[in-house]
Amino acid sequence: MKILVLDTIHGGAVLAEALAAAGHEVDAVDVYRGREGIPVEEAARKRYDLVVAPVHLDPAHPLLGAAPRAVTHHEAVALLLAGRRPSPLVEVTGMRGKTTTAAALAHILPGPGVLHTSMGTFACPEGCLFWKRSITPASVLAAAEEAKKIDGWCVAEESLGVSGAGDLAVLTSGEDYPVAAGKKSALAEKVRSLARARAVLVPPGVTVPGALDAGTIAAVAGTACTYSHGGIEGRFENPLLALTGYRTPLQIAAAAACLLGADPAGLASFRPLPGRMAVSHAGKALVVDAASSGACREVAVDAAAYARALGGARPLVLVIGTEGQTICEGFPEGEVAAAVEAIGPDSTVLVGDYPGLAGTPAPDLAAGYAIAQTLTGGGTIVLAVKTWR
Numbered sequence: 001m002k003i004l005v006l007d008t009i010h011g012g013a014v015l016a017e018a019l020a021a022a023g024h025e026v027d028a029v030d031v032y033r034g035r036e037g038i039p040v041e042e043a044a045r046k047r048y049d050l051v052v053a054p055v056h057l058d059p060a061h062p063l064l065g066a067a068p069r070a071v072t073h074h075e076a077v078a079l080l081l082a083g084r085r086p087s088p089l090v091e092v093t094g095m096r097g098k099t100t101t102a103a104a105l106a107h108i109l110p111g112p113g114v115l116h117t118s119m120g121t122f123a124c125p126e127g128c129l130f131w132k133r134s135i136t137p138a139s140v141l142a143a144a145e146e147a148k149k150i151d152g153w154c155v156a157e158e159s160l161g162v163s164g165a166g167d168l169a170v171l172t173s174g175e176d177y178p179v180a181a182g183k184k185s186a187l188a189e190k191v192r193s194l195a196r197a198r199a200v201l202v203p204p205g206v207t208v209p210g211a212l213d214a215g216t217i218a219a220v221a222g223t224a225c226t227y228s229h230g231g232i233e234g235r236f237e238n239p240l241l242a243l244t245g246y247r248t249p250l251q252i253a254a255a256a257a258c259l260l261g262a263d264p265a266g267l268a269s270f271r272p273l274p275g276r277m278a279v280s281h282a283g284k285a286l287v288v289d290a291a292s293s294g295a296c297r298e299v300a301v302d303a304a305a306y307a308r309a310l311g312g313a314r315p316l317v318l319v320i321g322t323e324g325q326t327i328c329e330g331f332p333e334g335e336v337a338a339a340v341e342a343i344g345p346d347s348t349v350l351v352g353d354y355p356g357l358a359g360t361p362a363p364d365l366a367a368g369y370a371i372a373q374t375l376t377g378g379g380t381i382v383l384a385v386k387t388w389r
Contacts, residue, residue, distance in 0.1 A: 004029065004066050005051040010035040011073055011138025013091055015052060017140055018080050029063060036218050052076045054136075055160050058181035074137045074193050077163040080372055081140075086114075086154045088260050089198070090226070091140070091162035093190050094172030097249045097292040098157045100276055104253035106155045108266040116143035117386060118293050119274065120331070124152075132347040132380035135159045137179035164196025170256055172249065176306075177330075201256055203281045217255035220247055225267070226358075229258035236268040243277055244302045245290070247354035275383075277306055284378035286311040291319070291365055291383040296331060300384035307380045315379035317370040318343055321351035323387035331386040333357060334388050347375045351385045 001024045002240055005016040008030040014035070016028040023039035027046070028037035039199035040063065048067035055072050057064070071079075081089075084321045088109075092102045100116045106115040106124050106360050113124045121143050130146060133315040140156045140163065154166075160179065171194060174256035176187035191208055194200045204215035218227040223242050226235045239247035256265035272278045274341035277377045279368075288310070290303035300320055307316060320339060322331040333354050340348055340357070352367045360375075365385045372381045 001025070001050060001094065002046075002048045002067075003027070004046075004048040004063065006031050006038075006051065006057060006061070006063055007073075009033065010054050010056075011134065011136030012052070012054070014138035014141065015073060015076050015080075018138075020078070022080065031057065031061065031063070032090075037139075044191060055193075056179040057212045059183055060181070061321050063217075072137075072161070072193070074161045074163045075196075077140055078196065079138045081163065081165040083142060084144070084148065085165050086144055089144060089147075089258065090153070090155045090165035090168045090170065090260070091158055091164075091166045092145045092155065092170045092172060093158050093160070093162050093193070094170075095175040095177065095186070097172035097203075097245070097252075099294065100112050100246060100249035100273060101170060101190055101252050101256075102157045103273055104250055104267060104270050105256050108253070108257050108258065108264050109153050109155070109262055111152060112150045113155065114150075115380055116154065116156040117142065117164060118157060118303065121146075123150075134347065137161070137163055142290070150163045160186060160192030163196060164193060164198075167198055168256060168259060169194050169197035169200050170252060171200070171206065171208060171211070172204060172252060174369070175188040190269065201252060201260065202303060203252055212253035212255070212259070214248075214252045215257050215310075218251045220251050222272060225251060225264075226253055227254050227258055229255070230260070230261070232258045232263055234250045234263060235267050236265050238268050238270060240272065240277075242271065244304045245261040245277055245294075245299055246272075266281060279310065282373050282381065284379050285373065286314070286364045287381045289383045291385040291387055293386065293388055295320075295384050295386040297335045297339040297342070300382070301342050303382045303384055304345070306344040307382050311380040315346040315376060316343070317349065317372040317379060317381050318345035318384065319349040319351060319360075319362070319365070319372050319375045319381065321354060321368070321386070323365050323385050343382075345348050345382070346379070347372075349375070364387070
């Protein structure tokens, strides 16, 4: 089959290589930079049997019409995993909570497995790092291959949808934002991809046709979670359930474990992840680290409340903003302003370009953190920068 793969940056190069290894005749085009593969003009002169394109590509791109059939990068991953996938394979997508949900589920699945997230790809239960790669759908291929080698499970975080090749697909949140030159809804694309999955789990309050509501399996009250499904019943307590950023991910992970036949009681020992409310100290200062790809107004406000609960009335320095522009949903100035107003920090350090806001500017997270340490003395630092880590 003659296949044209569009967008080499976001996993297209990996997909092109895998499709060629499967025996297809493959061309690739770097539609954003024009540095890799063949030029757009050359591809336009050819005809293909199939075009493989990311869901975030502008639907008006002329190369989408270079073949009678087009599939997404996610769908191409499903084709490549046919007959080669590990079991169980769980795919996790959503605007926020993906990493925490995936890590929490991996924390309680029995036996060996592979956890693939934006933090890295790890061998479980040892926690050894294989590599750090993006969460584009193409990255699932290597994680699934490693899991297959050890006859283990695979839990994979994915951006903008799932391949549908797994045993379970999880949507972690119902928020939306525009993609594909503003012509598509990110949530609609995720829901469309979920329709290909064998089973779908969604958070409470989010409706997706044919999906199971995590709240019907696991219920949270305070710092306790009670669960019941398929003969698996029990209860665990974890103080993280009191935090907005952990409550729903732990609830979903508990429900997912039940669906997979595993008891989620072990979530009682789950601890904060780096960049997701992890607590540390810098000299005499208390630090609450919520700087991650999921940082947003709600996360910042939650982190500040957590910091004040831990540190009392000590002065609070907020480091907030966006490091780079590679994260789809971004952290708009209006949302940053709303977070600052809600938190009322004693000092604010702004990472990124926010000309309309008052605060000490910093070029990146590391610089912002360093500045915060000079401002705080023995107070509290909250890191709420949207960044890949």
